[in-house]
Structures are given as C-alpha cells and as structure tokens.
Amino acid sequence: MNKLEITICTGTTCYVMGGGNLMQLGESLDAEMSQKVHIKGSPCLGLCKEGRYGKAPYVMVGDTVISEATTEAILEFLKKYFHQY
Amino acid sequence: MNGDNHIQRMKRRLLIEVAQMAFRGSLIEEIDRLPIKLFPKDGPTSRCCIHKSRRIIHYRLMAMLGHGVEEETDELKRLSEYVAPMQQSQRTDNPILTVNDEACSACLKGRHCVTNVCRGCVARPCTVKCPKQAIQIVNGQARIDEEKCVNCGLCLKVCPYHAIVYVPIPCEEACPVGAITKDHTGREQIDYDKCIYCGKCMEACPFAAIMERSQIVDVIERIKGPKPVVAMLAPAMAGQFPVEFTKVAAAVKALGFDDVIEVALGAEMTARHEAEELLEKLKDGQAFMTSSCCPAYMQAIQKHLPEVAPFVSDTPTPMHYTAEIVKQRTPEAVTVFIGPCIAKRREAMGDDLVDGVLTTDEFGAMLVAAGIELDECEPLEFDRSAESKARGFAVSGGVTEAVQAIGNVADTIHPYLVDGLDKKALKLLSVWAKKGCAQANFIEVMSCQGGCVAGPCNIGNPKVATRRIRSM
Numbered sequence: 001m002n003k004l005e006i007t008i009c010t011g012t013t014c015y016v017m018g019g020g021n022l023m024q025l026g027e028s029l030d031a032e033m034s035q036k037v038h039i040k041g042s043p044c045l046g047l048c049k050e051g052r053y054g055k056a057p058y059v060m061v062g063d064t065v066i067s068e069a070t071t072e073a074i075l076e077f078l079k080k081y082f083h084q085y
Numbered sequence: 086m087n088g089d090n091h092i093q094r095m096k097r098r099l100l101i102e103v104a105q106m107a108f109r110g111s112l113i114e115e116i117d118r119l120p121i122k123l124f125p126k127d128g129p130t131s132r133c134c135i136h137k138s139r140r141i142i143h144y145r146l147m148a149m150l151g152h153g154v155e156e157e158t159d160e161l162k163r164l165s166e167y168v169a170p171m172q173q174s175q176r177t178d179n180p181i182l183t184v185n186d187e188a189c190s191a192c193l194k195g196r197h198c199v200t201n202v203c204r205g206c207v208a209r210p211c212t213v214k215c216p217k218q219a220i221q222i223v224n225g226q227a228r229i230d231e232e233k234c235v236n237c238g239l240c241l242k243v244c245p246y247h248a249i250v251y252v253p254i255p256c257e258e259a260c261p262v263g264a265i266t267k268d269h270t271g272r273e274q275i276d277y278d279k280c281i282y283c284g285k286c287m288e289a290c291p292f293a294a295i296m297e298r299s300q301i302v303d304v305i306e307r308i309k310g311p312k313p314v315v316a317m318l319a320p321a322m323a324g325q326f327p328v329e330f331t332k333v334a335a336a337v338k339a340l341g342f343d344d345v346i347e348v349a350l351g352a353e354m355t356a357r358h359e360a361e362e363l364l365e366k367l368k369d370g371q372a373f374m375t376s377s378c379c380p381a382y383m384q385a386i387q388k389h390l391p392e393v394a395p396f397v398s399d400t401p402t403p404m405h406y407t408a409e410i411v412k413q414r415t416p417e418a419v420t421v422f423i424g425p426c427i428a429k430r431r432e433a434m435g436d437d438l439v440d441g442v443l444t445t446d447e448f449g450a451m452l453v454a455a456g457i458e459l460d461e462c463e464p465l466e467f468d469r470s471a472e473s474k475a476r477g478f479a480v481s482g483g484v485t486e487a488v489q490a491i492g493n494v495a496d497t498i499h500p501y502l503v504d505g506l507d508k509k510a511l512k513l514l515s516v517w518a519k520k521g522c523a524q525a526n527f528i529e530v531m532s533c534q535g536g537c538v539a540g541p542c543n544i545g546n547p548k549v550a551t552r553r554i555r556s557m
Contacts, residue, residue, distance in 0.1 A: 010327045012459045016101075016449035018094055020545045023327070041327065043460045068094075 003038040004081070006074070007060040011044025019057030021071070028071050033078060091131070092293040093446075098123070099142070100301060100450030103149050107305040108454055112150075113165045119146060137187070144185045148296040151303060153183035168302070180277040181298050181430045182287065189294035191271035192254045197236055199227045202248035211240035211249065259289035261507050262389055281384035282428040283506065283532045284541030297427045297542075301447045304421055307440075312419050313343040316443075317407045319424025320349045320471075321479035321537040323557060324550030325445050330557070331464035337423075337448075338465060339457050344415075348422065349471030351406030352378075352478040353491055358400040360492020363527055367497065371396070372522040375514070376484050378402045380428035381532035382506055389511065393518040403478060404429065408438035423448050425540030428532070444542035473557050480551050481536035484529045501525030505534030 008014075008022050026039050047058040047065060055067035061077055102119055106112045120139035124130055130138045143164060144154050150167045199211075205225040212220045212227065219233035220240060227248070229240070241249040256265050256273055264279035265286050273294065275286075287295040307314050316337045323330045330347075337345040355378060363374050377383060377398040386394050408420045421441040422429060433439035443451075452459065474490045477483030485500040501524060503510045514530075517523035533539045538554065539547040 010460070012326075012449070012457060013453045015327060015459075016446070016453050016544055017097055020327070020549070023549065024546060044458050 004036055004062055004078075005060075006037050006039045007042045007045070008039065008069075009045045009047065009056075009058045009060075010041040011046075011048065013044070013048040014057035017056035019059075019069070022057060022059060022069060022074075025071055025074060028075060029078075033082075036082065037078065092291070096145070096293065097446055097450055099145055099149060100299075100447055101453045103146065103299075104301060104305065104447075104451045104454035107302045108451075110309075112168045112302065116146060116150075116164045116168065119164075141185060141188045144187055145293075145296060148183050148185070149299045149301060151298050151300060153179060153298055154185055154187075154296075155183060179298070180275070180280065181282055181427060181434075182275060182280065182284075183296055183298055184273055184275055185294045185296055186270075186272045188292050189272040189290075190292045191267070191273075193252065194231075194267075195236065195251070195253045195257065196231060197229055197234060197238065197241060197249055197251050199229055200248050200250055201226075202246050203227050203244075204246055204248070206245065208245070210243040210245070214239045214243050255289040255291060256286035256295060259285040261285065261511060262385065265295075279388055281381045281388060281506075281532070282431045283381035283384075284427045287427070288541050297430070297444070299444075299447060300430070300441050301443065301451070304441050304443050304447075305451070307419050307421070308341040310419075312417055313415055314341075314419040314421060315344045315346060315411045315415070316342040317346055317348050317351075317404065317411065317420060317422045317439075319422065319426070319429075319479065319537065320347070320352055320403070320476045320483075320554070321425050321540060321543070321550065322423060322445065323347075323349075323476050324479065324538055324553035325425070325543065325545040326449075326459055327545075328459045328462075329464060331466055332459055332462045334467060335462035335465035336452055336457050336459050339462060340451055340455055342421070344411075344418075345465070345467070346407060346411060347467055347471050347476075348403045348407045348424070349475040349478065350410060350469060351403035351408075352475040352487060353472055354406040355400055355403045355478075356475060356484070356487040356491040359398050360488050360494045362398055362400055363488070363492075363494060364497065367526060373517065373526045373528060374398050375528040375530055376488075378478065378484060379506075379530055379532050380426065380432035382530040384428060384431065385506060385511060385532075390515055390518070393514050396518055402432065403475075404432065404439060405436055408436065412438055425537055425543040426533075427541055445540070445544050446542045449544045476554055476557055479537040480554055481531045481534070482529065483536060483554075484531075485527060488527065498527050499525045501528045503528060503530040504536075506530060506532040 048056045057069050059066045059069040106115050120142040124135045124138045132138045146164050152167050203226040205222055217233045219230045220227050262279050264276045265273050268274045326333055334345045366374050375397050386397055404422050411418050411420050419440045423443045425445045430442040433442045474487045477486050481504045482502050489495040489498055535547050538550040
C-alpha cells in the first residue's frame with residue numbers, strides 16, 4: 001500500500017511561525033495511523049511567498065495544503081481522510 | 086504553555102511586520118496602520134470586538150518599539166510617535182518587562198470552584214473533609230464559601246465525581262518570587278523591586294498580557310548605521326533551527342551584521358575560571374559555590390537571597406567574556422547578544438561591553454522579514470569554533486560538565502543541579518547558605534527547567550534543541 005505523504009515545510013518562515021513544533025508530529029500518531037503515513041521535512045515549499053507568511057506554517061498532506069498548521073489540525077485532517085477512503 | 090499556540094503566532098507575526106518596516110525605514114509612516122491591517126473591519130477577532138483587539142495590538146507594538154505600557158501618559162499618542170525616542174531609551178535602566186493591562190483578563194483570585202458535575206451526593210465527603218466548614222449544599226449542589234476557603238484542596242481530592250476544580254491565576258502561580266499581583270482593578274502589575282525577569286509569567290499568561298520590551302528596532306537601526314555590529318550567538322542558538330550552526334552564522338551575516346562570534350567561546354573561559362575559583366574557595370574552607378551565568382538567578386540573589394551571595398561564583402558570564410573578545414579586537418564594535426533569554430537583556434543593561442540583546446524569536450522574525458532562507462545560506466565557518474562542552478552551557482547540567490571537563494576538576498567536584506528556579510529551589514539555596522553547607526560543593530543553577538534551550542523566547546522545541554546540541 002502506498003503511504004500517504006505528509007510534508008512539513010521547514011523553510012525559515014514556516015519554522016519561525018511554529019513549524020518547529022510540528023516535527024514532533026510522529027509522536028502524536030497512533031500505531032495504526034503511523035503505518036499509513038510517511039512524514040518528511042522539506043526545504044521551503046514556496047507557499048509563504050507574496051506576503052502570505054501570515055498563514056504559515058504550511059504542511060502538505062498528499063496534494064492538500066494545510067495552512068496555519070497545528071498538530072491538532074493535521075490529526076483532524078488525517079482522521080477525515082482515512083475515514084473517506 | 087511554551088510552543089505552538091495562537092499567542093506565539095501573533096507575537097511572531099507582529100515582530101515580522103515591525104522588522105520589515107524597520108528594514109524599509111518606514112516605521113513612522115506605516116506602524117499606526119498595523120493594528121487595522123491585522124484586524125480589518127468585518128474580520129474575525131480573538132476578543133470581544135475588533136476595537137479591543139486593535140488596542141491590544143497597539144500596546145504590543147509599543148513594547149516591540151521598546152516602550153513600557155506604563156509609560157503612556159496620553160492615550161491619543163500614536164505609535165509612530167514612540168518610534169523616534171527609541172534609540173535613547175535603549176540603555177536606560179527601565180524594567181525589561183511590561184504589563185499590557187488592556188490584554189490582562191484580570192483572572193479571578195486563584196480558588197477552588199464546584200462545577201455543574203456535582204451531583205449533591207449523599208456521602209458528601211467534601212463537606213466532611215473541609216477543615217474550615219466552608220462547603221454547604223445549596224440547591225442540591227455543593228457550594229464553597231470563598232470567605233472561609235483556604236484553598237487546601239482536600240475537597241478536590243475526595244470528590245468521587247471530580248466535580249471540584251482549582252482555577253489558578255497562571256502568572257501569579259508561575260512567578261517564583263511573588264512579584265506579580267493585582268492592582269485595585271484586578272489586573273496584574275509587576276513589582277520590579279522583586280521581579281527577577283525569568284519570564285515565567287510571560288510564558289504562563291494565556292492572554293499574553295506580559296510582554297518584554299524589545300530592542301529589535303534599535304538593533305536593525307544599528308545594523309543600518311555606520312559602526313560595525315557584531316552578533317554574539319548564545320550556546321542555545323546552536324539548537325534552535327533545523328540547519329547546521331554554520332548556516333545560522335551565515336544568516337546572521339546576511340542580515341547585515343558585520344561579524345558573528347559564538348558565546349560558547351566565552352563559556353570556555355567562564356568554565357575554566359569557575360573551576361579555578363572553585364578549587365580556591367574550597368581550599369579556603371568554603372563549603373560550596375554556585376554558578377553565576379544565569380541572569381535570572383543573579384537577579385534572585387540580588388533581590389531575594391542576599392545570604393546566598395557569598396557562595397555565588399564571581400566569574401563573569403560567557404556573554405561578558407565574549408563581548409570582551411569582540412571589543413579587544415574591534416573597540417568601536419556594537420555588540421549584540423542573540424539568545425532565548427529575556428533576563429539577559431537586564432544583564433546587558435548593566436554591562437558596558439554589551440550594547441544590545443536580541444531574543445531568538447526576534448532574530449527569527451528578522452530572517453523572515455529580510456527574506457533569508459536558512460537552508461540556502463552558504464555555511465560560514467566561525468573564526469574559531471568553541472569546544473562542544475562549552476556549547477553545553479545551554480542545557481541543564483551542561484555548565485557542570487563544562488567546568489568538569491574544561492577546568493579538569495572532575496575528581497574534586499560534587500555537583501548538584503537546580504533545574505528550574507522555583508519557590509522550593511530558592512528555599513533550599515537559602516537553607517544551605519544559612520547552614521553554611523550543602524549536599525554538594527558545586528551547584529549549577531538554571532532558572533529555566535531544561536536550561537537555556539527551554540528559555541522563554543525560544544523558537545525550536547527544547548527537546549529537539551537539546552538533542553541537536555548534545556550531538557555536536
């Protein structure tokens with residue numbers, strides 16, 4: 001089974017705006033969820049440019065961009081995502 | 086409460102906006118509009134209405150411009166009018182914290198409350214156990230008489246339904262020295278004769294009513310000015326960002342600093358001298374010595390523990406030694422310490438060799454404002470790198486390890502670590518000083534639990550930062 005890719009932007013803007021704490025996301029996943037996803041950090045995804053830094057930090061789950069990402073918001077998204085499929 | 090929450094995000098967003106304006110040189114023209122930009126008409130608000138939100142932002146910006154909210158004499162004075170006098174206020178002896186009374190929610194007195202969960206049971210252990218007979222059953226539920234209640238917490242422990250909760254005043258409970266109390270309106274105020282600038286109240290307040298007075302604008306002005314400005318990176322900075330330390334150093338230069346030096350170099354000197362001092366003092370018959378590098382602890386000594394003062398090391402701090410190195414090399418240099426600590430700003434005010442202090446989050450905001458991507462910076466080797474043991478000063482226990490290793494006193498030293506300066510630790514130090522002996526001969530004191538990596542103005546997760554520093 002292909003794992004769902006979670007890309008956490010570790011560009012400077014996202015990091016400063018709270019992304020530093022998102023790298024611990026793996027610790028908040030239960031065993032079942034951990035099997036289904038692959039978490040990786042990425043250099044700046046370019047989503048913060050053109051004055052949109054206010055919406056940082058950004059995380060991509062699959063093709064979906066989550067702005068103002070928090071651990072809770074990502075978990076919520078994952079729950080819905082896996083429920084749907 | 087440190088870490089990822091709305092308060093941190095708002096603070097950093099404001100810092101970024103202020104830094105952008107300062108870099109552009111447009112603070113006076115633009116800053117008055119910022120509260121409206123952040124809370125536009127018909128937009129969402131975190132308070133009762135956008136007007137309150139905007140006013141709170143106004144005071145936050147005042148602090149970011151370096152001014153205390155308490156300074157305000159005319160409510161009509163615009164933010165742009167606070168921009169100019171900033172440079173002069175930089176070295177004043179004013180307190181480095183300020184209370185945003187507009188933001189303070191005036192929490193009710195810390196107390197025990199009965200919630201709706203109470204079923205008015207037959208056993209009623211709360212009424213039985215209460216030593217002050219403060220609990221009555223009214224309309225089928227327990228009710229606590231606040232006049233009689235002494236907040237012992239027995240009712241909370243015995244309630245089978247967990248129906249009783251304790252509602253604290255977060256800032257007052259976080260303060261280890263009782264420096265923050267209510268004024269006649271119920272809002273908090275800080276007694277600066279008691280405050281040790283540890284920043285614990287600031288971290289604890291869920292309304293972000295306690296703010297530090299920033300020097301970010303002043304530092305940016307100095308970078309743009311003619312004198313060479315040298316950044317001194319605290320040991321804790323080595324763990325703050327998800328890139329190698331050499332890239333952080335490169336980013337500092339990209340911001341416009343003329344040179345960058347690690348404070349861990351000064352930490353080597355502190356460790357060496359502290360080891361020598363320890364041996365000497367033990368030889369002279371003194372029972373123990375405490376470290377002196379934590380500025381909040383030094384404030385506590387001055388204001389609350391005069392009896393411990395004779396036992397505190399006289400060795401200057403890593404920041405002081407580092408500034409000395411810089412000024413010897415370039416006497417006209419402007420020295421700016423960058424680290425996660427706000428008490429350091431207080432220490433710098435009393436140190437002629439240090440011209441300014443930037444906190445880690447202010448530094449991060451400057452990077453975003455200047456559009457610098459850390460990962461894309463070309464690594465910059467320091468002229469001289471510090472020993473890894475010296476970088477350990479940023480992690481609790483690291484000062485002891487550095488003193489042991491660099492000062493060669495591993496056999497003599499019996500260390501004790503005060504990891505987080507709370508009421509209990511202050512009491513313990515006082516008792517040891519009065520008795521003239523302790524259960525150790527070297528006591529390392531860190532105001533923040535975990536060390537500087539857990540400081541109040543950090544960006545990185547303290548655990549990750551610790552790992553990163555340990556692995557260097």
